[in-house]
Amino acid sequence: MDDILLEQDTRLVFDRSKLKTIDLWSSAVKYDPGAIWMEWATTPPFFVEVGGAPQAVVTRYEDAKIAFEDHERFSNVKRPWPGTEKYYYWQGLPVVTDNDPPAHTRLRMLLAPAFSPRRLAAVEAGIKAYVGTLLDEIAAAGAFDAVADFGRRVSAHTLLGLLLGLPEQDWQVFTGISDGLSAYARLPPGSPAPEEFLKVWNAGQAYCDSLIAARRAQPQDDLVSHIIGAHDDAGKITTPELYATFIILYAGGFSSIVTYIAWTLWRLCRDPEQLALARADAAGLNGALAESLRTDPVGWTALRYATKNFNFAGLELKEGMPVIMVEGASNYDPRVYEDPCRFDLRRTQPRENLSFGAGVHRCIGSTLAKLSARIAVGAVISRFQHLRLSDPDFRPEVVGGPKERAPKAVPLRVD
Ligand code: HEM
Numbered sequence: 001m002d003d004i005l006l007e008q009d010t011r012l013v014f015d016r017s018k019l020k021t022i023d024l025w026s027s028a029v030k031y032d033p034g035a036i037w038m039e040w041a042t043t044p045p046f047f048v049e050v051g052g053a054p055q056a057v058v059t060r061y062e063d064a065k066i067a068f069e070d071h072e073r074f075s076n077v078k079r080p081w082p083g084t085e086k087y088y089y090w091q092g093l094p095v096v097t098d099n100d101p102p103a104h105t106r107l108r109m110l111l112a113p114a115f116s117p118r119r120l121a122a123v124e125a126g127i128k129a130y131v132g133t134l135l136d137e138i139a140a141a142g143a144f145d146a147v148a149d150f151g152r153r154v155s156a157h158t159l160l161g162l163l164l165g166l167p168e169q170d171w172q173v174f175t176g177i178s179d180g181l182s183a184y185a186r187l188p189p190g191s192p193a194p195e196e197f198l199k200v201w202n203a204g205q206a207y208c209d210s211l212i213a214a215r216r217a218q219p220q221d222d223l224v225s226h227i228i229g230a231h232d233d234a235g236k237i238t239t240p241e242l243y244a245t246f247i248i249l250y251a252g253g254f255s256s257i258v259t260y261i262a263w264t265l266w267r268l269c270r271d272p273e274q275l276a277l278a279r280a281d282a283a284g285l286n287g288a289l290a291e292s293l294r295t296d297p298v299g300w301t302a303l304r305y306a307t308k309n310f311n312f313a314g315l316e317l318k319e320g321m322p323v324i325m326v327e328g329a330s331n332y333d334p335r336v337y338e339d340p341c342r343f344d345l346r347r348t349q350p351r352e353n354l355s356f357g358a359g360v361h362r363c364i365g366s367t368l369a370k371l372s373a374r375i376a377v378g379a380v381i382s383r384f385q386h387l388r389l390s391d392p393d394f395r396p397e398v399v400g401g402p403k404e405r406a407p408k409a410v411p412l413r414v415d
Contacts, residue, residue, distance in 0.1 A: 011318035012082075014054040018315055019047045024057065024301070024324065025185070030398040030405055033328060034295070034341040040326060041333035041340075045315040048324075051083030051189025055322040056306070056315055061333035061351065063313050064325045067304060068358035073312075074304035075100050076361060079320040083189040086402045087303055089181055091193070091201060095244040097252075101360060110237065110245045111364055113226045114163060120368065126162040127154065127372050131379045139383070142415035143390060146265045147407060151258035154376050158368070159253050164246065165222035166211075173207045176200035177247070178254045181401035208243040253365050256298045259406040260373045263296035264289060265380065266396060266410045267343050269389045274345055278381055285378050287345035289370065290353075295343050297355035299403040300328030327354035328405070384414035 020043075023029075029036055040059040047054040058064050067074045077100055078087065090098060096107040113119070134153060138144045152175075160171045180201065183194035211224060219225035227245060228237070268275040268288060278288040302325045306317040317323065331353045332340040338347075356363035363369070381387060389412060396407030 011320060012053050014047055014318070015316060016047075018045075019049060019054070020057075022048065024048060024326070025402075027398075031395070033300070033405070034332060037326070037329040037332040038334060038340050040329040042335075045313050047315070053082035055081075055083065055324055056312070056317055057324045057326060058312075059326045059329040060313075061330040061336045061354070064327055064330040064354055065358055067312075067323060067325050068302070068354065068361070071100050071104075071360055073307055073310060074323055075307045076104070076304060079305045079322075081305070081320055081322055084303075084322055085189065085191055085193075086184045086187040088193065089184045089197065089401070090244070090247075091198075093244045093247070094238075094241050095248045096364075097248065097361065104360060107241065107244070108360075108364065110227060110241065111249060113230055114223055114249055115364065115367065119163070119223070120371065123158060123162045123368065124371055124375070127158055127375045128379075130154065130157045131376055135379055135383050138380075138414060143411065143413045146262040146410035146412055147258060148409065150376070150380070151261040154261065154372060155254050155257035158257065158372050159250050163223060163368075164250065165220075165224065170207065173200075173204050174250050175254070177204050178251055178401075181251070181255075181404075182399055185400060185402045185404070187402075204247065205243060208246055209239060211246075212239055212242050249365075252363075253369065255400065255404060255406055256365070257369055257372050259296075259298045259400070259404070260289075260293070260369060261376050262396075262407045262410045263298075264292040264373060264377050265387075265412065266389075266394075266407060267292050267295065268377075268381065269387060269410075269412060271343065274343065275381065275387070277345055278377075284345060285374060285381075287347070289373055289377065290349055291343055291345045291347055293355045294331045294337070294349070294353040296405065297328050297331060297353070298406070299355075300405050301326050301403045302357060302361075303403075325354075327357070330354045387412060387414055389413075 043059055045056055045058050045063060048057055058067050076098055078098055094107065096104060096111065099107055131154060134150060144150055156171050156175060160166045160174055161168065177200050180197040183197045187194060215225045215228055219229060268278055277284040304323045306319055306321045306323060308319050310317055334340055336351050356366045394411065396410055398405055399408045400406035
């Protein structure tokens with residue numbers, strides 16, 4: 001299909017003077033993006049070539065915000081276009097992120113029972129209790145990895161245990177899917193779905209199918225049954241829609257929470273002054289969490305498709321063309337954030353950064369994400385007064401799915 005598109009499609013003809021020969025996903029960007037993102041953030045929209053076809057890139061804060069908020073011109077519904085295979089990880093499932101209103105509005109409503117104030121209050125109490133037990137273990141060990149020993153455990157407990165109410169022996173089905181997404185990040189243009197991912201994906205689908213059937217037959221007092229109960233009358237919700245709901249609740253949140261906690265601890269441990277300020281009071285901790293979200297956004301690009309031919313800030317977009325919004329760069333726009341490469345938790349954030357997106361797709365889990373990170377990071381920095389990087393010069397290896405920038409490990413000492 002891609003070859004046919006490449007040969008015949010006039011939409012693939014573009015103004016090459018607007019082409020930048022950069023690799024958006026190079027290891028330089030993954031490892032140390034600040035200066036690069038700051039430079040991109042002052043650049044008007046441009047093209048990159050992927051798999052022989054143009055894709056539009058939007059980096060300036062104002063441009064990215066417009067693109068996030070204008071779902072009529074910038075659609076979430078996937079269109080066939082060369083070089084976009086790495087974004088097909090949901091295997092065509094009706095997920096909220098791959099739809100526009102009105103279908104999107106309905107799918108997003110299915111997620112609502114997960115974030116009711118009553119449920120969030122119960123989850124908050126559960127996270128606090130669990131983090132307490134983890135810190136006892138860490139104190140006894142004297143050292144820990146903020147990713148494997150802490151963030152992953154907090155996140156799995158929060159989402160799979162407290163939110164979805166699944167037994168711990170089944171969590172592996174889901175963590176396997178998150179880990180498998182990194183195979184998509186490495187997928188060369190034109191390649192089929194990676195076998196290693198399909199294996200864990202199919203296992204997840206089989207697991208969710210039987211869970212949904214069991215809860216339909218015999219509802220329990222858990223989120224799965226509540227979502228089914230709230231929306232399943234008169235067969236209004238299909239099993240694929242339910243699977244999509246559970247998988248996006250889990251996959252949208254799991255590595256995001258891990259990464260948010262780990263980057264924040266890494267940032268604070270690099271800088272004793274910032275760590276002291278974060279420890280001083282609630283404003284310091286909240287400032288650290290807001291600044292870490294800006295400097296190290298968990299997902300640093302978002303994808304849309306142009307719904308028609310139009311000129312966007314000087315760039316001629318063609319109908320169906322992928323548009324990559326680099327919110328990582330927008331968070332470093334020097335016209336919005338003074339001296340953007342500096343991590344400073346005292347910074348007054350003049351505009352909300354784009355790390356949770358904007359518009360109808362704005363992150364529905366943002367309250368839970370902030371809540372869990374505040375509890376987890378707050379508990380670690382207040383309990384361990386000798387908290388420090390195991391190696392003071394440590395810089396994390398960076399991994400994750402196609403849109404992610406996640407530290408592989410952050411080794412810390414507390415003794
Ligand atoms: C620091 C943590 C998090 C960050 C930085 C983050 C970031 C984002 C961003 C940027 C979007 C919009 C993507 C786009 O417009 O293309 C989004 C959407 C979404 N997020 Fe999060 N997220 C986080 C945590 C969570 C958590 C904990 C959950 C669930 C428990 C979650 C579930 C979702 C869902 C379901 C959507 C899709 C909403 C829609 O399409 O209407 N996220 N997130």
